[in-house]
Amino acid sequence: MATDAATTQLGADLGLTRADLIEMYRLIAITRAIDERMWILNRAGKIPFVISGQGHEGAQVGLAYSLRKGHDWMVPYYRSVASLITFGMHPREIMIAQFAKGVDPSSGGRQMPGHYGVKDRNILSVSSPVTTQVLHATGIALAAKLRKTDQVAITYTGEGSSNQGDFFEALNFAGIHKLPVVFVVENNGYAISVPMSMQSSVPDIAMRGEGFGMPGVIVDGADVLDCYRTGKEAIDRARRGDGPTLIEAKVTRMTAHSSDDQQTKYRTAEDLQAGQERDPLPRFREELRQAGVLDEATEAKLLAESKVVVEDATDWAESQSDPDPATAQRHVYADAPPARMDDPFWQTERFIGDGGPTSRGGAS
Amino acid sequence: MAVRTMIDSIRETLADEMRRDETIIVLGEDVGKKGGVFLATDGLYDEFGGDRVIDTPLTESMIIGASIGAAINGLRPVPEIQFADFIMPAFNQIVSEAARMRYRSNGAFSCPITIRAPYGGGVHGALYHSQSVEAFFSHVPGLKVVIPSTPHDARGLLRSSIRDEDPVLFFEHKKMYRSVRGDVPDSDYVVPLGSAKVTREGSQVTLVGYGLMAQYSLEAADILDSDGIRAEVVDVRCLRPLDTATILESVRKTGKCVVVYEDNRFGGYGAEIAAILAEEAFDYLDGPVVRVTGPDVPGVPYNHVLEDWFMPDPERIATAARRLAGY
Missing domain, CATH: 3.40.50.920 (Rossmann fold)
Structure with a gap:
């Protein structure tokens, strides 16, 4: 058992208080609880699709914890729930995206689950073509630099995405201009079914940083405090104007790629078991217990709170209305189509609507 | 009123708009000191500096992808694709991202960028310096597509495009750059998008x-x-x-x-x-x-x-x- 003297020291060298440590643990635990609920809802037939971040949460919370909420920019990907909750998204906002209801702030029910985005918190909307967002984060950082806003942009991809051309183009440009951007690769070893050995001839994505004039840092994604330290160094470095950092967090994908995937088809039982053992949640819990940060009462309180939050988010999200189909034409352009603005829909609507043209008109 | 070529009209409009709105930046291949391969951005680097007139690496997807991000964070980029033929590496960024940003975020995000690109044949450009690519982009809801045919319209339409809140593809026929001349008023007129x-x-x-x-x-x-x-x-x-x-x-x-x-x-x-x-x-x-x-x-x-x-x-x-x- 750690002594009292030691317990006061955990995280102190990083400037973290006991309250910070408990908050980081809470963010990981709540994200896990939300994620597990998504799968239950999917298996119960209530939501058609889940894409999961189980196993990534420790890295996500640690790396994002020193961002300035409402000031910096987060450009996430589809496994980023823990990053997003750390950066200010509410569990209700995460859960309503699963149900795709009308008041979903990410997309109003237009996008699949996992495609989050909230403008008032500087969280950019996610799309499905992977890696496009890495260039958006680079552009956001370019604007931050030119406008002198003191903002940092952080963006996330999987290691699968890191093979797309956009990844290299983004690192290259960010390196040239020393842009205030942090590139995070959450390497869970699989691009859906394709293992790292078939994705890259070298074991680490981080070494690509050197080729673009930036540090490439590897961090154990289950080591939450090391992720915090790594994230803070990169964010501080970016804010100082010293340029971008590439961070590769080695994480584990504890679920299938998505609810439409069966990972036992391409992963061995041993590999799956080893993956479960790299779960950041029990590791961080044990670390905090050993340090005396997390006592039984606190744990019980967090567990109870987590249940309430998940219940609330689920019940609230499920009870919201579906979007009105009449709104599906909105937000194609900034302005509503003026009378002379032609869109095929407007052209054909009156024919479709009344069953087609029924008479020769007009010219007679 | 003055007689201008297409290229003069475009260049002067870019400069005017950049003077009017300091959030406008130009980025692309050779747009800086060289002033663009057709000289559409000639003089901008000297007047506005390297922060606002950015020579990029040969990375079309980056030119558009970074423009999208810059637009999200308060700038109004006017990226140049050196030839419309070379826009294809950026197709994903234009079609999957710029065009859909507003719709997919239910109106929360917008993407005000104007992508300029010379297109068209008749100048001995062969297969890869002559293409007309407007059909690919006109197909996509969320994009606006503009093609002027006179120096007057080039000016009025480019102004409208740059001031628009949505992504615009502004295609310029390269054979017309210097072969077509016309009167261009000195006033701050615009030609509205969507008017034939x-x-x-x-x-x-x-x-x-x-x-x-x-x-x-x-x-x-x-x-x-x-x-x-x-x-x-x-x-x-x-x-x-x-x-x-x-x-x-x-x-x-x-x-x-x-x-x-x-x-x-x-x-x-x-x-x-x-x-x-x-x-x-x-x-x-x-x-x-x-x-x-x-x-x-x-x-x-x-x-x-x-x-x-x-x-x-x-x-x-x-x-x-x-x-x-x-x-």
């Missing part, structure tokens, strides 16, 4: 075109006039949003229409105009809607004989219109 223009009044047949083909249609109308055929010419100017009203009004008057586009015939932009006329003006048509287009080969070939074989020209337009007039 009747550039010549006529009564017997309507010629619809854009870019170089709008100019060629005017020349064809002169040829037809000497044959006693009064052709009306409509310059589309903005392919999306399309001003159908002006086109329909003209065709309902003349009863006949030749749609002219330089792109490959099959599935080209003008096919949409033909379809709209079939749906909306069927009862007014006195003949089939006819297209004069580039042929269906994968690119404009280099040798001048082959290039001439490819390019629609005033004679071909006049021939088709003459035949249609007699239908």
